[in-house]
Amino acid sequence: xxxxxxxxxxxxxxxxxxxxxxxxxxxxxxxxxxxxxxxxxxxxxxxxxxxxxxxxxxxxxxxxxxxxxxxxxxxxxxxxxxxxxxxxxxxxxxxxxxxxxxxxxxxxxxxxxxxxxxxxxxxxxxxxxxxxxxxxxxxxxxxxxxxxxxxxxxxxxxxxxxxxxxxxxxxxxxxxxxxxxxxxxxxxxxxxxxxxxxxxxxxxxxxxxxxxxxxxxxxxxxxxxxxxxxxxxxxxxxxxxxxxxxxxxxxxxxxxxxxxxxxxxxxxxxxxxxxxxxxxxxxxxxxxxxxxxxxxxxxxxxxxxxxxxxxxxxxxxxxxxxxxxxxxxxxxxxxxxxxxxxxxxxxxxxxxxxxxxxxxxxxxxxxxxxxxxxxxxxxxxxxxxxxxxxxxxxxxxxxxxxxxxxxxxxxxxxxxxxxxxxxxxxxxxxxxxxxxxxxxxxxxxxxxxxxxxxxxxx
Numbered sequence: 001x002x003x004x005x006x007x008x009x010x011x012x013x014x015x016x017x018x019x020x021x022x023x024x025x026x027x028x029x030x031x032x033x034x035x036x037x038x039x040x041x042x043x044x045x046x047x048x049x050x051x052x053x054x055x056x057x058x059x060x061x062x063x064x065x066x067x068x069x070x071x072x073x074x075x076x077x078x079x080x081x082x083x084x085x086x087x088x089x090x091x092x093x094x095x096x097x098x099x100x101x102x103x104x105x106x107x108x109x110x111x112x113x114x115x116x117x118x119x120x121x122x123x124x125x126x127x128x129x130x131x132x133x134x135x136x137x138x139x140x141x142x143x144x145x146x147x148x149x150x151x152x153x154x155x156x157x158x159x160x161x162x163x164x165x166x167x168x169x170x171x172x173x174x175x176x177x178x179x180x181x182x183x184x185x186x187x188x189x190x191x192x193x194x195x196x197x198x199x200x201x202x203x204x205x206x207x208x209x210x211x212x213x214x215x216x217x218x219x220x221x222x223x224x225x226x227x228x229x230x231x232x233x234x235x236x237x238x239x240x241x242x243x244x245x246x247x248x249x250x251x252x253x254x255x256x257x258x259x260x261x262x263x264x265x266x267x268x269x270x271x272x273x274x275x276x277x278x279x280x281x282x283x284x285x286x287x288x289x290x291x292x293x294x295x296x297x298x299x300x301x302x303x304x305x306x307x308x309x310x311x312x313x314x315x316x317x318x319x320x321x322x323x324x325x326x327x328x329x330x331x332x333x334x335x336x337x338x339x340x341x342x343x344x345x346x347x348x349x350x351x352x353x354x355x356x357x358x359x360x361x362x363x364x365x366x367x368x369x370x371x372x373x374x375x376x377x378x379x380x381x382x383x384x385x386x387x388x389x390x391x392x393x394x395x396x397x398x399x400x401x402x403x404x405x406x407x408x409x410x411x412x413x414x415x416x417x418x419x420x421x422x423x424x425x426x427x428x429x430x431x432x433x434x435x436x437x438x439x440x441x442x443x444x445x446x447x448x449x450x451x452x453x454x455x456x457x458x
Contacts, residue, residue: 007035058086250278259288299327308337354403356395
């Protein structure tokens with residue numbers, strides 16, 4: 001039985017001095033808090049504490065007045081959260097936004113932050129649309145760079161193509177800009193101005209000589225390529241081009257010679273897929289790959305034991321060398337492999353019932369989330385640090401090995417988001433995260449299981 005602390009006025013007062021607010025006092029030392037409340041001593045015990053300012057009671061008129069202080073939605077949401085939340089909850093946010101008026105001065109101030117229209121429309125679309133609707137876009141954007149810069153950029157892009165059609169199909173954005181600014185003919189001045197009906201063999205042949213493959217010819221001068229196909233002279237037009245390599249038909253001797261060029265099966269598969277597939281379909285892949293080095297490790301008892309000796313506890317063995325651990329488990333050699341290991345006070349025994357927990361830790365003014373496994377309750381697992389912890393979810397497994405596997409899947413999926421700072425709690429800091437990875441922190445009542453299978457609220 002654990003010793004239950006008996007509170008008095010002096011001890012409760014001393015405990016309360018550790019906190020600035022009643023809510024923190026209630027969370028951090030619930031025993032002292034509820035003793036003081038039960039004995040009508042709460043006001044005396046908390047006399048030194050500050051009371052948090054109550055948020056104003058909002059209505060539609062007061063929210064509209066508050067919203068008029070801001071020129072855009074983002075400032076309103078960031079700087080007046082309570083008002084914007086009230087508007088969202090009561091489904092009047094669109095009415096509120098209508099009263100957030102813009103003026104020429106506000107829009108011009110916002111536009112001065114950007115050097116070009118692209119950044120302006122991306123970051124301040126509301127102000128951009130207002131300026132366009134009220135025909136003041138040119139005035140507002142007069143300081144921005146446009147004209148020569150875009151003309152040279154579009155001209156450079158157009159130089160890649162020989163016809164307007166290819167230019168339009170491959171760079172539609174640049175093509176449309178040239179049309180809007182009435183400079184398409186100037187930008188496309190280098191292009192061939194010939195209609196399809198007036199193509200001749202000499203014209204198409206001369207253009208085809210610029211390319212080394214039919215694919216490049218078709219991509220860059222598709223109209224001439226199609227004309228040559230229709231008039232059945234494509235072979236003569238493309239006679240100078242490199243011919244497509246003839247498909248190679250494999251046999252045992254040629255496949256063996258090809259396979260000897262590579263050191264691993266993966267390299268063989270990537271660099272010579274046709275030979276690899278032929279060998280695989282013949283069901284003789286091992287015969288062709290005898291000289292190759294295996295890219296995977298084949299575990300034996302000696303190798304697994306050598307790997308296990310690197311670790312002092314089973315959890316580290318499982319986490320950092322899961323394949324060797326699984327080999328020992330499936331071959332009933334795990335106890336022999338782990339005979340030298342020590343079981344800590346809070347160590348996990350996979351042969352018993354296991355629990356995977358997901359908790360929130362509020363400590364040092366910060367919030368962390370942690371995934372872990374235990375054979376006991378979360379309260380027994382953390383003991384002295386339980387006052388900082390809120391249990392968000394608890395999964396129960398009859399087989400402890402399944403609990404280990406489930407925890408490993410979660411940690412592997414979110415490995416990139418693990419906390420890497422200084423230690424926050426006495427153990428298990430490597431399974432902590434700085435945000436709610438499982439999205440389970442909904443401020444709802446949470447529960448834990450007793451050992452007999454019943455649940456109680458934590």
